[in-house]
Each structure stands twice: as structure tokens, then as C-alpha cells.
Amino acid sequence: NAGVTQTPKFQVLKTGQSMTLQCAQDMNHEYMSWYRQDPGMGLRLIHYSVGAGITDQGEVPNGYNVSRSTTEDFPLRLLSAAPSQTSVYFCASSPGRGGNSPLHFGNGTRLTVT
Amino acid sequence: AQRVTQPEKLLSVFKGAPVELKCNYSYSGSPELFWYVQYSRQRLQLLLRHISRESIKGFTADLNKGETSFHLKKPFAQEEDSAMYYCALRDGGSNYKLTFGKGTLLTVNP
Numbered sequence: 001n002a003g004v005t006q007t008p009k010f011q012v013l014k015t016g017q018s019m020t021l022q023c024a025q026d027m028n029h030e031y032m033s034w035y036r037q038d039p040g041m042g043l044r045l046i047h048y049s050v051g052a053g054i055t056d057q058g059e060v061p062n063g064y065n066v067s068r069s070t071t072e073d074f075p076l077r078l079l080s081a082a083p084s085q086t087s088v089y090f091c092a093s094s095p096g097r098g099g100n101s102p103l104h105f106g107n108g109t110r111l112t113v114t
Numbered sequence: 115a116q117r118v119t120q121p122e123k124l125l126s127v128f129k130g131a132p133v134e135l136k137c138n139y140s141y142s143g144s145p146e147l148f149w150y151v152q153y154s155r156q157r158l159q160l161l162l163r164h165i166s167r168e169s170i171k172g173f174t175a176d177l178n179k180g181e182t183s184f185h186l187k188k189p190f191a192q193e194e195d196s197a198m199y200y201c202a203l204r205d206g207g208s209n210y211k212l213t214f215g216k217g218t219l220l221t222v223n224p
Binding site: 042058 | 120123160211216
């Protein structure tokens with residue numbers, strides 16, 4: 001199993017550009033989520049999904065869109081990038097709820113918006 | 115709303131010294147608590163979960179509901195323990211969402 005795979009690893013965007021961060025998992029996990037990691041802020045939840053066709057907002061959803069058309073994929077879209085979105089983005093998945101379902105993280109995407 | 119507080123951004127100890135990374139939470143229901151660790155240039159990974167009552171790499175953590183704490187402890191720190199540590203809380207009911215603290219960067223000096 002590859003686990004959780006994120007692409008790209010690095011990306012530089014100009015303000016106003018759009019892009020999609022890809023996330024795929026091969027563990028048949030129900031739950032997938034996107035976090036952003038900023039110095040001094042920890043990890044903050046952007047969006048999450050509890051299954052194909054179901055998504056919901058997290059703590060900091062503004063400026064980001066998601067969709068979940070398959071169990072495996074959970075892309076994160078930036079429609080019009082802003083410098084405030086410079087961050088490291090992590091995708092994570094888990095089999096389901098409960099204490100036996102820890103999150104499995106991807107390696108992260110480091111995004112810089114100039 | 116659930117909240118996780120890690121009061122120390124940075125913690126520095128010497129090799130062989132005891133280490134305690136503090137975590138306090140606020141949540142009205144039945145929480146599930148976790149510790150995640152991120153070593154340099156590696157992905158975040160689960161270290162401990164309260165439900166398992168396990169010891170991993172010499173670390174333990176006890177959920178204290180009275181003090182709403184889930185401190186991470188190790189009696190003798192090693193240099194390879196240097197990493198960023200995140201405490202996290204999940205609603206023990208129907209909510210999948212995991213709320214993270216801001217993290218503590220542990221440095222173990224030789």
C-alpha cells in the first residue's frame with residue numbers, strides 16, 4: 001500500500017492563479033481531510049469528507065473547495081490564490097470514527113503564493 | 115467548541131533527562147485524545163492514543179478527566195526524540211473531526 005499520496009510536493013503560484021492539490025489513498029478509508037500547517041498555529045482543518053459525495057467545512061474553509069467523487073481521491077482546489085494561503089498542506093485519512101481509527105497523513109504539499 | 119492547548123511552543127532538555135509535554139483540552143463530551151509526532155522531513159504519524167493505554171518509544175500519556183489533561187511523558191529523553199509533537203482531540207461521538215493543538219517543538223540536547 002502506498003498509503004496517502006499527495007501531489008505536488010512543492011508549488012509556487014502567483015496571486016490570483018488557481019490550482020488543485022491532489023490527494024489519493026489506497027486503504028479504502030471512509031474519512032479524508034485537508035489541514036494546513038502554519039508556524040505557531042498548528043494544524044487547522046480546512047475541509048473534510050466522511051464518504052464519497054459527502055463533504056463539509058472545517059475550521060478555515062474560505063478560499064478552498066473540495067469534492068469527493070470517489071472513495072480514493074479528495075482534491076483541494078484554490079480558486080484564486082492569495083499570499084495568506086502560503087502554507088504546508090496535509091491530506092489525511094482514516095477508516096472511520098473511534099479511537100481505533102487514527103489519521104494517516106500524506107507527506108504534505110508546500111505552497112508559496114507570491 | 116472543542117479546544118486543545120499546548121502551552122509550550124518550545125521545550126529543550128538534555129539527553130537522559132525526563133520530559134513532559136503538556137496538553138490540556140476543553141470539551142464537554144467524551145473525548146478521544148491522541149499524540150502525533152512529526153520528525154524532521156517526515157510525515158506526521160500517530161504516537162499514542164489514550165484508548166490504547168500503551169507505551170510507544172518510552173512515551174506514555176494518561177488522560178486526566180478531572181484536570182482535562184493528556185500530558186506526554188518520558189522518563190529518559192533521547193536525541194532521536196527531537197521532533198514536533200501535536201496533541202489532538204476528537205469527539206468521541208459522531209464527529210470524525212480531529213482538533214490539533216499548536217504543537218510543541220522538543221529538542222533533546224546531547
